[in-house]
Amino acid sequence: MRVGKASDTGSERVGTMREGTLDQKHLLFGEDGSPNNYDLNMGLTGGGGWRTPRHRHNFDQIRYVIQGTLPYTENDVLEEGWVGYFPESIHYGPQERPEGLRTMVLQCGGASGGGYLSVAQREATNAELAKTGEFKKGKYHYTDADGVAQVQDGSQAIFEHATGGKLEFAAPRYTDVIAMNPEAYDWLPQGGVGVWEKWLGSFTERDLRIGLLRLDAGAVYQAGQHPSIEILFQINGQVNAGGEKYGPETGYEFLANEGPVPVEAVEPTEFLRAVLHKF
Template sequence: MRVGKASDTDSERVGTMREGTLDQKHLLFGEDGSPNNYDLNMGLTGGGGWRTPRHRHNFDQIRYVIRGRLPYTDTDVLEEGWVGYFPESVHYGPQERPEGLRTMVLQCGGASGAGYLSVAQREAVNAELNKTGEFKKGLYHYTDAEGVPRTMDGSQAIFQHATGGKLEFAAPRYTDVIAMDPKAFAWQPGGAGLQEKWLGSFTERNLRIGFLRLDAGAVYQAGQHPSIEILFQIDGRVSAGGEEYGPETGYEFSANEGPVPVEAVEPTEFFRAVLHTF
């Protein structure tokens, strides 16, 4: 088990690739080079909002809206409390995020096995690219070897500079972002004092997204899945590994690491995800 607490984590300003202000607290990171590399973070949109053009990634993203409304196209919005699954290779945007929006974001390698380029790698490349070009409104503007002005999506420019190879996209498994309203799903019994709410299982590698609720005194035996299990504590208080933890805490359990007991000191709810099985 690994744990990351927002209260112990400094906010970091996202780099200049996009337009606007976005501060993040990175709770947990995966393993560089692994197809299941990931980043669990909390985002807060600052003054002036945050904008991106229409784009796509070669990795998956899961967003849970803690406060506010998250627009992911000109007309589509994730409401407060909703969850969005942004599959690899699927276009979304443009985004015009309002000031004060708070989200939990889990970025992870998709089912294709292309993996996920870590924040540290991306920010280092971001700084390098700013020496030879300019990021404006989510696009990278530069001059090629023949002196011709060029533009490309900012994330594509960073990936290609970091890896030395062309950014390739797997065939999209879905045609759009999958927006989910958890309130429309019913809780199901998950054991003594436990309730589960699975929102869905995605791709042939069984990415799973849902919620878990514990009554005071209930024990959840974590880490019993064939892939990495991620919990994000929404409220309450629990005891795990001899320590107590409160809201805005992230937990990682390795594949088949469990059973690892997580006991609710008071009623507690978690967002839960099980990453793709490779």
């Protein structure tokens, strides 16, 4: 088990690839080079909002709205408390995120096995590219070796510079972002006394699973009993795990078949839960 607490994590300002102000707290990172590499973070939109053009990624994203409303196209939003699955290769945006929006984001390698380029790699590459071009409105503007002006999506430019290869997109498995309203689901008993779950969905042939977990006071959840990495994000309450007490905005990683690892609720507690793709 690994744990990352927002209260112990400093905020980092996202780089200049996009427009606006976005501060992030990175709770947990996966393993570079792994198809299940990931980044669990919390984002806060600052003054002036945050804007992105319509774009897509070669990795998956799961977004949970902690506070506010998250637009993911000109007409579609995730309401507070909703969860969105943004599959690899699917276009979304443009986005105009309002000031004060708070979200949890889990970015991870998609079912194609292409993995996920870590934050450290992206930010270092961002700084390098800024020496030879300019990021404007989510696009990278530069002059090629023949003196011709070129424009690329910012994330594509960073990926190709960091890896030395062309950014390839897997055939899309879905046609759009999948927006989920947890309030429309029923809590079902998970097995242990006082342990409840809502599985919002299972996605792709590699069985990415997204759901919520609820523990009554005194209930124990036996974590880490899945065939791939299990991630928990604590929404509220207080638990004991590994001899320590943890409160809201804490992230937990359990490796494949690491468990059972007991997580005991001191008071009623809820988590967002994700089980990453099986490779």
